[in-house]
Amino acid sequence: MEPGATCGYCEDCKHGRYQLCPDVEFAATPPYDGTLGRYYKLPSHLAYLLPDNLSLEDGAMMEPLSVGVHSVRTLGQIKANQTVAVFGAGPVGLLALAVAKALGAKRTIAVDIDQNRLDFAKGYAATDVWLPPKKNEGESIIDYSRRNSEEMKAKLGLTDRGPTSVDLIIEASGAAVCVQTGLFLVRTGGTFIQVGMGTPEVTIPITMLLVKELTVKGSFRYGPGDYELAIALVAQNKIDLKPLVSHRFKFDDAVEAFQTTKAGKSADGKGVIKAIIDGPQ
Template sequence: MCQLKSDNPSFVLHGVEDVKIENRPIPELENDEVLVEVAKTGICGSDVHYLQHGKIGSFVVKEPMCLGHESSGKVVKLGPKAAGLKVGQRVALEPGMGCRTCDMCKGGLYELCPNMTFAATPPYIYGTLCRYYKLVADMLHPIPDAVSDEDGAMMEPLSVAVHSLSKLAKCKSGDNVVIFGAGPVGLLCMAVAKALGAARIVAVDIQQERLDFAKSYAATDVFLPPKKNDGEDMDVYAERISAEILAALDIPAIGSGALNICIDASGAAVCIATGLHLLRPDGTFVQVGMGAPTIPIPMFAIVTKQLRVLGSFRYGQGDYPLAISLVSRGLVDLKPLVTHRYKFQDAREAFDITKAGKDKDGKPVIKVIIDPPQ
């Protein structure tokens, strides 16, 4: 065991737009639990959503909850039955734990466990934006020297991209991928598609500056959709935009070179409809972004093209190890995505600029990383 500090400063959400830095007890360990001293923490859109609204769908904040779930750290104490790790080891935190007994867990789909305990997700009130966080040993992934602490914190959103592209879409060399939304998760999906050998990676977004970054980062092509015409039906608009994308980028609708994978990281209904229209027959659509709970979709396109339409939820077995491998081998570069860094005591400002999408100087925000408490 390392010499522990006596306090555990934590960034705690008490209600809508009401956050405080306060001391919480250092977690006590049982069985295979491990105590981690947090090194770096990234801000996720879900953290911001809880700050702004106090809930996400059925997950409602009912008591003070520490925010944060994208973190790396160092092992400082092992529980009596913890195995496979040693004190001082640097790790990426996979911040959820299934019950280990239900059919989903036993079937290797622990991300779908109905009794999942996930950081900063009600009813669990503990998050990683603190000094010390505890997690079971098998949800801590050692990171090699080639992977920085910031990279380690980014393994969480990168694993979301790995899960959707590698496991669900089964992206492989030569595939042609279109990705809607050039925010952090969309950009990471582009990076993973590139690492897996996709021949063409088309980024679609409504902000030109995001598309410019996507093109410099991992996209082979970008497209800025024109606005919807007055009175134009959404599905008519989606069909029109899909046709314009194919024409503008010289992409065939079927056959060699056609788009066979679509990832939606926006959650916008019109993007989902456009993506379904874009796909070639026998294509695969994966929904990653969270939007309205119910939307209209072009079922005719799904049926007549025999599309596979899948939802993607977090990450599961093998996703973190693959994410770490891609970064350690230089196949995915996470460093360009970190645009802003903040001290722990300035976490509120970090959340504010993430929410705004730009800092006070007008610089776009992609990913914000927060240092640990001093």
């Protein structure tokens, strides 16, 4: 189910961009309750029938996967044989990589400051990974981002133009350094999609955006057709969601699930990628 009921009457809803509806009732966004219950009420057009070869756990993962579909396909308009770099190897970033790979990207690059997440990404959907260097003492954030981009290009054999350039950037971390690095990294005439919510104000090289004639878009949740494609990609075995579920909890252990996710790892030291809470029995 798509956990955001919109009005259906505003300008954005009528134009097919219902994710921008000002009156959306989105689950777990105050003052609206979340879906942690036996029943959840929403319009029938936001409920999707799962194919027989998919489980309810797969269904629960369609929400973050649809965020990846919206950013990579709907807004990023990825084409086969392109190179995509994703900043942030959390659930949304990993699924963005998976969508890019499923839709024909020739190269998918994961960027993160956590080596364990990069190791997982390399075994999941990334052809290359990048662990940023340490920031030098006294180095400004923008200078560090520029250096990070240049080192990344040199080590991974990336260029500003041509077949070895990065066509599409998906920024899924929200960190200022990642936003800046992505803008420096993307090819001339390329596309940059901002998905992560983090630093509210970021300094960007605006003149470079003009000279490179970049397409820069914000990505907010998901819209028409995103859930359908997400379900199809999994049903056709083009994306495997199971490796992402690192922790499973019974319904009565929901509080532990939230605490584990907040801590980033369980009591046994295992890092959290995605925690799933079973429905009530």
